[in-house]
Amino acid sequence: MKGQTNPEPLPPSWFQRPASDLARALIGTTLMLRGCGGMVTETEAYTRDDPASHSFAGPTKRNAPMFGPPGRAYVYRSYGIHLCLNVTCGEGQAVLIRALAPQFGLAAMAARRGTDNERRIATGPGKLGQALGITMSDNHRPFDAADFGFLPGAAAEIVIGPRIGITRATDRLWRFGLRGSRFLSRPFSLRFSLPG
Numbered sequence: 001m002k003g004q005t006n007p008e009p010l011p012p013s014w015f016q017r018p019a020s021d022l023a024r025a026l027i028g029t030t031l032m033l034r035g036c037g038g039m040v041t042e043t044e045a046y047t048r049d050d051p052a053s054h055s056f057a058g059p060t061k062r063n064a065p066m067f068g069p070p071g072r073a074y075v076y077r078s079y080g081i082h083l084c085l086n087v088t089c090g091e092g093q094a095v096l097i098r099a100l101a102p103q104f105g106l107a108a109m110a111a112r113r114g115t116d117n118e119r120r121i122a123t124g125p126g127k128l129g130q131a132l133g134i135t136m137s138d139n140h141r142p143f144d145a146a147d148f149g150f151l152p153g154a155a156a157e158i159v160i161g162p163r164i165g166i167t168r169a170t171d172r173l174w175r176f177g178l179r180g181s182r183f184l185s186r187p188f189s190l191r192f193s194l195p196g
Contacts, residue, residue, distance in 0.1 A: 006146065008146075009032075009144055009149030009150060010071075010151070012069060012070055012142060013070070013071075014071070015070040015071035015087060015088070015089050016071075016090050018045075018047070018093065019045035019047050019093040019095055020047075022045070022087070022093075022095050023043040023045040023095045023174065024043075026043050026087070026095060026097070026150065027040055027041065027042075027153075028153035028178060029150045029151060029152060029153040030103070030153060031097065031100055031132075031150055031151075032148070033132045033133070033134070033138075033147070033148055034105075034132075035104065035108070035147065036102075036109050036132050036133065037100065037104050037105065037132065038100040038101045038102040038183075039100055039103060039183075040150075041178040042097075042098035042100075042123075042175070042181075042185055043097060043098055043175070043177075044095065044098055044163045044164070044175045044176070045093075045095055045176075046086075046093065047092065047093045048066075048091060048092030048093065050169050050172065053066075053092070053093075053094075054066065054076065054094075062076065063076075065088050065094070065140050066088055066092050067092055068140065069142070070089045071142055072088045072140055072143065073086070073088075073140065073142075074087070074094050075134055075136055076139075078126060081126070082125065082126030083126075083129040083135070084096060084128075085097050085125070085128060085134050085138075087143060087150070096125055097125065097128060098128070098175075099122055099123045099124060099127075099128060099177075099184055099185050100122045100128060100183065101118075101122075101178075101183040102118055102122055102131070102183075106121075108133075109121050109122065109131040112130050112131055112133060113127060113131050118183075123184060123185050124185040125185070156178050156179070157178075157179040158176050158177065158178065159176070159177045160174075160177075160188070161173060161177075162174075162189070163175045164185065164186060175188070
């Protein structure tokens with residue numbers, strides 16, 4: 001349509017904020033990677049003073065992106081199998097992208113996942129990494145391009161609860177989800193909502 005322009009990806013400066021704030025703000029944005037992506041529906045925050053965080057013991061070769069500039073990809077292998085995607089926000093902090101509602105590149109994502117069930121394409125960090133074709137070469141890459149970035153989203157009502165799959169700092173309510181979405185890795189046990 002005449003006069004309509006594609007939205008610009010969010011700039012690196014947008015990601016420079018506490019991880020728990022960024023994890024909330026990312027809900028409802030659109031993640032685009034090489035023609036595939038969708039609306040972010042679930043995130044988790046991790047900080048340097050957090051015993052469950054990869055950055056807790058200080059900088060290492062593995063967690064180096066967490067100590068670099070904000071707005072970069074931090075990719076790690078979970079259980080020796082799954083590649084998980086995080087976005088950095090500075091000072092040893094990052095946000096794990098746990099789930100999204102697939103909207104773009106559905107055929108490619110479905111083929112990578114081996115399923116036509118949209119609900120099973122990217123509802124979990126390992127599934128999301130596979131669906132988006134994440135590789136270790138994406139580690140450190142800035143989220144600053146139309147084909148590798150986050151696009152602005154509308155305000156979203158958010159539900160919060162404890163993080164999943166950790167044994168330390170389980171009392172921190174740093175898991176965030178899009179209220180009412182069917183594209184979540186698991187239901188939220190706490191019925192606590194934040195306005196968008």
